[in-house]
Amino acid sequence: MSEIDDTRDGDAPRVSVVIPAYRRAAVLPRAVDSALAQTMADLEVVVVDDGSPDDTAAVVRAYDDPRVRYVAHETNRGVSAARNTGIEAARGDYVAFLDSDDEWLPRKLERQLAVLAERGEGWVGAYCDYASADLPAGARIADAVSERVFRADAVREGGRELAEALLSMRVFMGPGSTLLVERDALADVRFDEGLSIYEDWDLVLRVLARGNLAHVPERLALVHYSGDAPADAYARNDRRYLDRNAGLVAALRERGVDVERVHRMGLVGHYLHEGRFREAARYLDARALADPGNLARLAWWTLGGIRAALRA
Secondary structure (H helix, E strand, O other): OEEEEOOOOOOOOOEEEEEEEOOOOOOHHHHHHHHHOOOOOOEEEEEEEEOOOOOHHHHHHOOOOOOEEEEEEOOOOOHHHHHHHHHHHOOOOEEEEOOOOOEEOOOHHHHHHHHHHHHOOOEEEEEEEEEEEOOOHHHHHHHHHHHHHOOOOOOOOEOHHHHHHHHOOOOOOOHHHHOEEEHHHHOOOOOOOOOOOOHHHHHHHHHHOOOEEEEEEEEEEEEEOOOOOOHHHHHHHHHHHHHHOHHHHHHHHHOOOOHHHHHHHHHHHHHHHOOOHHHHHHHOOHHHHHOHHHHHHHHHHHHHHHHHHHHO
């Protein structure tokens, strides 16, 4: 059951901004304020309190702005369930997602809507680039190298080709804070509540089965780093994510793109990040090491793993 504060009068807004929140009372105003500061003011902000034991309710209800709405879960159900509740409460023509510890630049929604107006029929949503805040120095270097070396020629927008690029980790779009999509395109699409990682990528793949996504090549969202999930959680979620999209995985394999090998290499990095060399070795595919880029990544990850092991 959910508690819904539905007091907004007037016509439905152009955009519903969905912000899932759990124990984020201290940083939640940053996200809400950035949504309310958009140059495209015809919006509502739906904050879904996912059973928080802190002052989240008081923080939201302190806003003297009819565009802010409060929805509450009685118990903590997870970020996917919170976003799904937000989708169901949304009344806008479009739904935009924003994590409670992230923020937007003021023209984010304006630029996305403008690009969609240029694209026309068949384009059901848009995402933008983002900047990362609070990343450790090593992670910043690795992110920059990956963007320039491994994803330099990736497809950035469209339909099936974008889905393939996302599944094969050629595109990292951060849809939890960058995605804007037509509400009609979400009519029978929801986040998988069995996923706590990759749940936003999984949703994007389902949206792409219904239409194209445009790319706004501007850093209009600021994503704040709050730590990595455990490597074991990545492994569990990765398996479910690939199984849910097995048809696309198989189609790519037939064309010579081994998506599962790409994902296993990613898990090697997560385990090495924790200094767990034995577990990393289980996922290491010797054939992947034929790629000089993978060799470079493995060397970098191993160095990080040694540092983690020494700290432990």
